[in-house]
Amino acid sequence: MTTRRRTITIVLTAAALVGLTACGTRENPPSLDSIPLPVAQTRSADPSPTPTKDTPPEQQPVPEPTVAKKQKWVKIFSGPSAKDIVPNGDKRKGSNKVELNAVENEQIGTYVTDGAGRTLYRFDKDKANPPKSNCNGDCAKAWPPLLIKSPGKIYPKGIDPKLIGYVERKDGTCQVTIDGWPVYYFISDNEPGDLNGQGVNGAWFAIAPNGDRTKPIPGFPNN
Template sequence: MTMHSRTTKVVVTLAGLACLAACGSRVETPADAIAGQLPVAETRSVEAPPPAAGPGGLAGVAEPSASASPTASGQGGEVEIPDAKPTVAKTQKWVKIFSGPSDKDIKPNEDKTQGSNTVELNAVENEQIGTFVTDGAGRTLYRFDNDNTKPPKSTCNGSCATAWPPLLIKSPGKIFPKGIDPKIIGYVERADGHCQVTINGWPVYYFVADAKPGDLNGQGVNDKWFAVAPTGGKTKAIPGFPLTNPTN
């Protein structure tokens, strides 16, 4: 009877871990789960170096720079204040969405079909379509009119997802936005169990025909695919640029 009880507990524990890994590309261990719940200050103290300015300053505590220039009057006026480091603005389960861009260089995954534990989102200006969102490598991100936002749901699967690879985030994840409200950023679990980044509920995608940063070859495809705006909305269509795609 005791042995049966212990077996049941093991099964329940493993089921719990499987549940954690359902939306992501790897199974989390109990140690991962604990690490993901560390206070922000402890996590950041490992990743971010202490401010360069100020002798012997503590990590995360800004001190006036010794080389900061006084005001023109020479009476010890304003000093330059270092930019504030990003803090966690929102948490969705095991994903932390920060208040701004990372203070350290992040190299995005070159393979669009592979997710990453750290994702950058940047708002970029364009004369033709207005402001749209790219990843940290400058690659255009799109939204699909057939998707749902309440609740968020991706309807692009199979051959559609081959042509329009979803922007995936792995566990434990961090998202650093620039020019986008972190409160409207999140993720949704796809039909294949992976986690796809969302902006205001809209799942976002790459387009396989975009070869280099800034390409907009997916803009207006089938009048359903558009570069996503920082609000999650659609950007303007490019005049005389209607395209068709057999997958959707």
């Protein structure tokens, strides 16, 4: 009887571990080990006055985001969340809620960041149609994928929600995609707005809102 109980316990434990890593498997709420990061200022914390017919268009309230697209258990909304989203401080861990923002840069053009302003990149050796990541193992340690956990919600600002989705990686986790291109962080980016990965090996570039690669930085040694 004792042996049987041990066997059952081992099987249940293994199943639980699979459930935590499998792409599309529903999980428990996010753990409390997230590290607070600065959140992009995409919304006003103060309540807006009630608009009237004479209120200028730029002062009209922003409508609540609606679900623009679904990919299985992930909902992609039509705009930014009404509440601030604090991304996971560890680039190697995913979140159940992801915010994507389009940011202007004079050198490279418009590129995409997460809710903490951290630059997101694409890899030229990946595939977009169908989506496939070719950055695994040691590569993924230097370029951590942006992961979305189940049940997931993605809130974009300045990016067409129809272009956003996810792809299952070799390890069973789910990586956010833009127009089919898997997106990554760069481990050496330490501050919001850092672009240390731009042009590395001629294959890594900050991703544009339409999924294209952004322009190289003129004279940057990695290009």
